[in-house]
Amino acid sequence: MKVVVIGSGVIGVSTAYYLAQAGMQVTVIDRQPAAAEETSFANAGQISPGYSTPWAAPGIPLKAMKWLFQKHAPLAIQPDGSLFQWRWLLQMLANCNTEDYALNKSRMLRLATYSRDCLDALREQTAIAYEGRQQGTLQVFRTQAQVDAAQRDVTILKETGIRHQMLDSKQLIEREPGLAHSPAALAGALWLPDDQTGDCHLFTQALAKLAEQLGVRFVYNTQLESFIEVGKQVMGVVVSNAQGTQRLNANHVVLAAGSFSRPLAQRLALDLPVYPLKGYSLTLPLKVEHASRAPVSTVTDETYKVAITRFDERIRVGGMAELSGYDLRLNPHRKATLNMVLESLFPGMTEPAQASFWTGLRPMTPDGTPIVGASGRPGLWLNTGHGTLGWTMACGSGKLLADLVAGKPAQIQSDDLALARYRPGARPGTPAPAVSAQVGA
Numbered sequence: 001m002k003v004v005v006i007g008s009g010v011i012g013v014s015t016a017y018y019l020a021q022a023g024m025q026v027t028v029i030d031r032q033p034a035a036a037e038e039t040s041f042a043n044a045g046q047i048s049p050g051y052s053t054p055w056a057a058p059g060i061p062l063k064a065m066k067w068l069f070q071k072h073a074p075l076a077i078q079p080d081g082s083l084f085q086w087r088w089l090l091q092m093l094a095n096c097n098t099e100d101y102a103l104n105k106s107r108m109l110r111l112a113t114y115s116r117d118c119l120d121a122l123r124e125q126t127a128i129a130y131e132g133r134q135q136g137t138l139q140v141f142r143t144q145a146q147v148d149a150a151q152r153d154v155t156i157l158k159e160t161g162i163r164h165q166m167l168d169s170k171q172l173i174e175r176e177p178g179l180a181h182s183p184a185a186l187a188g189a190l191w192l193p194d195d196q197t198g199d200c201h202l203f204t205q206a207l208a209k210l211a212e213q214l215g216v217r218f219v220y221n222t223q224l225e226s227f228i229e230v231g232k233q234v235m236g237v238v239v240s241n242a243q244g245t246q247r248l249n250a251n252h253v254v255l256a257a258g259s260f261s262r263p264l265a266q267r268l269a270l271d272l273p274v275y276p277l278k279g280y281s282l283t284l285p286l287k288v289e290h291a292s293r294a295p296v297s298t299v300t301d302e303t304y305k306v307a308i309t310r311f312d313e314r315i316r317v318g319g320m321a322e323l324s325g326y327d328l329r330l331n332p333h334r335k336a337t338l339n340m341v342l343e344s345l346f347p348g349m350t351e352p353a354q355a356s357f358w359t360g361l362r363p364m365t366p367d368g369t370p371i372v373g374a375s376g377r378p379g380l381w382l383n384t385g386h387g388t389l390g391w392t393m394a395c396g397s398g399k400l401l402a403d404l405v406a407g408k409p410a411q412i413q414s415d416d417l418a419l420a421r422y423r424p425g426a427r428p429g430t431p432a433p434a435v436s437a438q439v440g441a
């Protein structure tokens with residue numbers, strides 16, 4: 001069986017790896033010169049099933065209105081001139097109610113928990129190295145109102161069996177001693193001991209090497225032009241590069257092109273509700289003499305929705321969401337916000353002059369859940385729309401899609417992850433507890 005995967009971000013590479021393990025003959029196409037050069041390049045580094053939460057939550061519309069007028073707001077909206085932007089926003093707002101929030105969160109938790117299990121198995125089998133840590137995540141609250149609001153998530157965490165603990169301000173400093181130097185008043189935190197961290201770029205490049213050893217062919221600097229169609233069936237792709245145009249026939253094509261999945265799918269008249277949600281990160285070297293003041297794991301500041309993550313000798317600070325189309329310009333105000341949050345929680349531990357500032361486009365769906373599964377067009381599969389959690393969900397999404405393509409039974413419920421849930425009137429799946437999956441090779 002020949003499979004072409006479009007995209008060598010963390011999702012495309014994970015998919016290719018598990019497809020090759022299932023015995024498929026896999027070719028990965030990417031326009032970049034190497035794997036993980038776009039959104040998977042410098043994300044916040046959290047592998048956080050426990051923090052798998054849709055942005056579309058009750059109370060968000062009101063909060064969003066307030067954020068629009070704040071200097072260090074986590075969200076900004078600039079009209080991009082498309083009707084799709086407004087349609088996407090309306091779809092997202094329609095999900096901001098208690099019932100949809102619980103349904104979407106349960107789907108996300110299911111896939112994210114499965115994904116962490118797949119990653120654990122992969123690490124055990126291959127000893128893949130990516131500056132990974134398995135020391136949990138901490139969601140830090142600056143106000144009592146945030147502590148109270150976290151009860152909604154705690155209820156779902158209890159129901160779905162995710163280990164967690166609410167910490168008071170003293171306990172959170174015991175967990176992250178570096179926070180003792182913070183000038184900010186901290187009201188408490190939610191600790192998720194089974195969450196993890198790691199550098200997604202290092203991981204994706206290492207996994208691409210492992211995939212190559214299994215026979216996967218990576219074709220870089222090569223652009224998808226169109227799909228080969230015979231009737232309704234997708235039978236391959238047409239790609240172009242400096243050498244010219246080439247047809248690649250395949251039994252299956254997997255679209256894993258991140259935020260660009262939507263314009264590519266439009267070539268098949270498929271309407272993917274995936275919007276490019278722009279985010280920013282800073283990567284800074286740790287001052288060796290202040291390493292003890294750094295986080296041991298990762299901390300998310302709930303007020304600004306900014307995460308601060310420890311890699312070996314570097315700190316990654318990531319966050320913010322701008323709805324501004326495919327614009328990749330670096331906004332210096334966002335850099336100021338990231339620096340402000342870093343200095344407010346972990347002051348003086350990094351070398352700000354050596355910071356590298358980056359932006360990426362999260363492929364975001366209105367309900368926060370990725371689109372993994374059949375496309376409705378025979379021969380075309382979708383693995384996209386992972387939004388804020390693509391690193392968290394990569395291994396599980398790759399393994400799940402590989403099982404579906406190979407015709408093997410999926411190890412988690414997957415009908416409600418496919419594009420079909422967006423068809424008018426569709427309501428597949430009910431809130432289901434996260435499945436404790438048996439992860440095989």
Ligand SMILES: Cc1cc2nc3c(=O)[nH]c(=O)nc-3n(C[C@H](O)[C@H](O)[C@H](O)COP(=O)(O)OP(=O)(O)OC[C@H]3O[C@@H](n4cnc5c(N)ncnc54)[C@H](O)[C@@H]3O)c2cc1C
Pocket residue numbers: 006007008009010011012029030031032035036037038039040041042043044045046047048222223224225256257258259260264278279280281307318319320359360361362363384385386387388389390391392393
């Ligand atoms: C600031 C920030 C912080 C984040 N923090 C976290 C985090 O802490 N934890 C977490 O789980 N997730 C996080 N994310 C989200 C995560 O990074 C993304 O969900 C994930 O990287 C998406 O991966 P992808 O493979 O779908 O997309 P990408 O990495 O963008 O890969 C898509 C690939 O498709 C290729 N492509 C596109 N069009 C074409 C074409 N026409 N022809 C050929 N190739 C094409 C691109 O070159 C690219 O390599 C964060 C994102 C941002 C921006």
